[in-house]
Every structure is written in C-alpha cells, then in structure tokens.
Amino acid sequence: xxxxxxxxxxxxxxxxxxxxxxxxxxxxxxxxxxxxxxxxxxxxxxxxxxxxxxxxxxxxxxxxxxxxxxxxxxxxxxxxxxxxxxxxxxxxxxxxxxxxxxxxxxxxxxxxxxxxxxxxxxxxxxxxxxxxxxxxxxxxxxxxxxxxxxxxxxxxxxxxxxxxxxxxxxxxxxxxxxxxxxxxxxxxxxxxxxxxxxxxxxxxxxxxxxxxxxxxxxx
Amino acid sequence: xxxxxxxxxxxxxxxxxxxxxxxxxxxxxxxxxxxxxxxxxxxxxxxxxxxxxxxxxxxxxxxxxxxxxxxxxxxxxxxxxxxxxxxxxxxxxxxxxxxxxxxxxxxxxxxxxxxxxxxxxxxxxxxxxxxxxxxxxxxxxxxxxxxxxxxxxxxxxxxxxxxxxxxxxxxxxxxxxxxxxxxxxxxxxxxxxxxxxxxxxxxxxxxxxxxxxxxxxxxxxxxxxxxxxxxxxx
Numbered sequence: 053x054x055x056x057x058x059x060x061x062x063x064x065x066x067x068x069x070x071x072x073x074x075x076x077x078x079x080x081x082x083x084x085x086x087x088x089x090x091x092x093x094x095x096x097x098x099x100x101x102x103x104x105x106x107x108x109x110x111x112x113x114x115x116x117x118x119x120x121x122x123x124x125x126x127x128x129x130x131x132x133x134x135x136x137x138x139x140x141x142x143x144x145x146x147x148x149x150x151x152x153x154x155x156x157x158x159x160x161x162x163x164x165x166x167x168x169x170x171x172x173x174x175x176x177x178x179x180x181x182x183x184x185x186x187x188x189x190x191x192x193x194x195x196x197x198x199x200x201x202x203x204x205x206x207x208x209x210x211x212x213x214x215x216x217x218x219x220x221x222x223x224x225x226x227x228x229x230x231x232x233x234x235x236x237x238x239x240x241x242x243x244x245x246x247x248x249x250x251x252x253x254x255x256x257x258x259x260x261x262x263x264x265x266x267x268x269x270x271x
Numbered sequence: 272x273x274x275x276x277x278x279x280x281x282x283x284x285x286x287x288x289x290x291x292x293x294x295x296x297x298x299x300x301x302x303x304x305x306x307x308x309x310x311x312x313x314x315x316x317x318x319x320x321x322x323x324x325x326x327x328x329x330x331x332x333x334x335x336x337x338x339x340x341x342x343x344x345x346x347x348x349x350x351x352x353x354x355x356x357x358x359x360x361x362x363x364x365x366x367x368x369x370x371x372x373x374x375x376x377x378x379x380x381x382x383x384x385x386x387x388x389x390x391x392x393x394x395x396x397x398x399x400x401x402x403x404x405x406x407x408x409x410x411x412x413x414x415x416x417x418x419x420x421x422x423x424x425x426x427x428x429x430x431x432x433x434x435x436x437x438x439x440x441x442x443x444x445x446x447x448x449x450x451x452x453x454x455x456x457x458x459x460x461x462x463x464x465x466x467x468x469x470x471x472x473x474x475x476x477x478x479x480x481x482x483x484x485x486x487x488x489x490x491x492x493x494x495x496x497x498x499x500x501x502x503x504x505x
Contacts, residue, residue: 114484117483118480118483125476130473212341216452230348239352239356243348243353250345254340
C-alpha cells in the first residue's frame with residue numbers, strides 16, 4: 053500500500069469540488085422538479101379522465117422499465133434536436149433526470165394520495181370545498197407529508213444515479229475524478245477517495261431520513 | 272426535428288442488426304450472471320443478518336451499509352481499476368490482461384454484489400416476518416437451527432418475497448446497462464455505437480428501448496404465473 057500517494061488527491065480538491073457541485077445541483081434540482089412533475093403525473097393517473105390516466109400510466113411504466121443510462125443517452129440526443137440548437141450536457145442531463153425521476157415520484161405520491169382515508173375527502177367535500185380544493189388543501193399536503201421519507205430516499209438514489217452522467221461527457225464528481233485519475237495515473241487513490249465520499253454522504257443522508265421517519269411515526 | 276434524417280431500415284441492415292442481437296444476448300447473459308451472484312450472496316448475508324451471534328449480525332450490517340451506499344458505477348470502477356492493483360501482481364495482470372471477457376466478469380461481480388446487499392436487506396425482513404412460534408415449534412421437533420432455515424424459514428421468506436424478487440430482478444436487468452461504461456457491448460452500448468456510426472440515434476435507441484420494455488413485460492408475466500403457483504394461501 054505504501055506506494056499509493058493519497059496526497060495527490062488533496063492537490064486536486066478544487067476540481068473535485070467543482071464536480072461535486074454539479075452532482076449536488078443535479079440531485080437537488082432533479083428531485084425538486086421531479087417531485088413537481090410527479091405530483092402532476094400522480095393526479096393524472098388518479099383522474100377520472102381515461103385518456104389522462106392512460107398517458108400517465110404509459111409515461112410512468114415506460115420510464116420505469118428502461119435503464120437510467122439509456123434515458124441519459126436519449127435526452128442527450130433528443131433535446132438539441134427538439135429545440136433545434138445545441139445545449140450542453142448539463143441541461144440534457146437535468147431534463148433527463150427530471151423526466152426519469154418524475155416517473156418514480158409519481159408512483160410514490162400516488163401511493164401517498166391513496167393512503168389518505170376516503171372519509172376525510174368526503175368530510176372536506178361536505179364542507180363545500182370543490183374537488184380540486186380538497187386535493188390541494190386536504191389530500192396532497194397529508195400525502196406529501198407522509199411520503200417525505202420515501203421521497204428523500206428516492207433523492208438519495210438519484211444522488212447515486214447522477215454518477216452516470218459521465219457517459220454523456222458531463223464532469224460531475226465521478227467524471228472529474230476519472231479525468232484526473234487517468235491524467236495523473238492515480239486511479240487507485242482517486243476512485244477510493246470518491247467511493248468513501250459517496251459512502252459518507254449517503255450514509256449520513258439515510259441516517260437523517262431514518263430519524264425523520266421515526267419522528268413522523270411517533271407524531 | 273426538421274433536420275433529422277429518418278431511416279428505420281437501418282435497424283435491419285448488416286452489421287447493425289447483428290450488433291443489436293449480440294447486444295441483447297449479452298444483456299440477458301449479464302443480467303442472469305449478475306442475478307446469480309446477487310441471489311447467492313444476498314441469501315448468505317440475509318441469513319447472517321438474522322443470526323443470534325452479534326458479531327455475525329455486525330458483519331452483515333457492515334456489508335449492506337457499504338455496498339448500498341456507494342453508486343453502482345463507482346463500485347464498478349473500483350472493481351475494475353482499483354482491485355487489480357491491490358492484488359498480488361500476477362493476479363492483477365491475469366484479471367487485466369489474460370482473463371477473457373474481463374469487463375463482463377467484473378460487471379457480474381461488481382453489480383451483482385451491489386444488488387446482493389439490496390436482496391440481503393429484503394431477505395432479512397422476510398426472515399424476521401416468519402412467526403417466532405413457528406421457528407420454536409420446528410426447533411421442538413428436533414430440527415437444528417440450520418435446518419429451520421433450510422426447511423421452514425427460508426422457504427416461507429422466499430415465497431413472501433416473490434413480488435420483491437421480481438422487481439429486484441428488473442432492477443438487475445436495467446442495471447446491466449452500467450457495464451457499458453467499462454466496455455461491455457450490451458444492448459445500450461450497441462445502440463450508442465450505431466448512433467455514432469450512422470447518426471440514426473433515434474432508431475437505434477428505440478430498438479434498445481423496445482427490447483427493455485419487452486423483456487420486462489415477459490418477466491412480469493412469468494413472475495405473476497410463478498406467484499399464482501407459489502403464493503402462500505391466505
């Protein structure tokens with residue numbers, strides 16, 4: 053082990069940090085926008101309109117049956133074609149993750165909405181609220197609250213999935229490490245360090261989620 | 272989209288059709304091998320996680336904690352780039368140079384072990400859900416602890432887990448695509464290669480997408496058949 057030099061990693065910290073920022077931005081923006089689109093899809097899926105429900109069903113199942121890496125490749129190809137001008141790998145990756153995660157969030161949120169007792173809905177309706185008001189003020193807040201731990205766990209999975217973006221040439225945390233590792237011939241050191249960093253972040257995040265879950269169950 | 276030059280016939284032409292077919296075969300072979308690793312190690316660690324020995328339980332918790340919390344692609348890189356360097360020199364050169372289909376087997380190990388941690392966690396929950404009265408009853412009939420696992424606890428846990436195992440297999444199937452990053456020419460890699468050779472990316476990715484959709488549908492249908500036969504009567 054003595055011939056491995058972990059000191060070189062220290063010198064590259066600014067590069068690695070810039071990569072980690074991309075990873076974190078993708079995770080936070082992807083999860084936030086993914087949840088918004090997910091709510092929309094869940095509402096469509098549960099709506100009384102057959103076509104809307106079908107569109108949401110097809111969307112969710114399509115995205116859930118193909119690998120994240122293929123989704124990234126798809127959007128890297130499609131986004132510039134559709135808007136007819138080149139966009140960077142970052143925008144493509146962000147759009148890909150938002151669309152991809154929305155499918156997973158839609159299923160989580162749908163389960164949340166369905167777990168709110170029907171009696172509450174009926175009670176809310178009988179107070180004179182309209183259907184959409186019941187959804188917006190009574191059902192959705194409870195559903196999202198209940199599903200917060202599950203959605204956060206999904207965000208941790210997204211955090212890990214963002215490591216795939218190097219396949220479309222985006223320099224996230226893993227991508228930067230790969231580049232410097234190959235350039236300096238220090239593959240062992242860099243991959244070990246980023247594995248440990250990912251491990252620490254994910255373990256800490258899932259501990260926090262677990263604590264939150266306990267508090268939700270207790271309260 | 273106006274500038275895109277459509278040509279679906281490209282998918283039927285040589286050599287592209289052949290690429291897609293070998294890619295599909297490789298994806299299926301890879302997923303099955305990964306699944307074997309995931310199932311065997313997942314079962315082992317899952318059983319250890321329910322052991323009465325606190326040291327063994329700690330080993331299982333450690334294993335699951337590490338493998339579940341590092342992105343699979345990083346684990347793949349660690350197995351592919353780091354592990355051969357840490358082994359004795361001759362082993363390292365064997366893996367890097369002499370082993371045929373090296374990236375394939377590396378993916379089997381790396382991604383299979385990642386999935387094994389997920390399966391171990393599910394199996395732990397499944398084993399814990401077997402009523403303790405049932406375990407005690409089987410011990411009272413003279414079965415040893417290992418035999419209670421073999422004849423009572425594992426069969427019940429696996430049956431309860433059938434839907435979970437199906438979805439884990441689908442995760443495994445999709446995850447095989449990550450192997451393209453170290454050069455395994457599975458279906459996603461092949462469609463990407465067709466894209467870069469011909470600029471007919473939409474057609475090529477559509478082919479890969481349809482393959483994933485069809486295979487997933489077949490698996491879901493098969494597993495619901497198995498579930499009907501193997502389900503515990505309620």
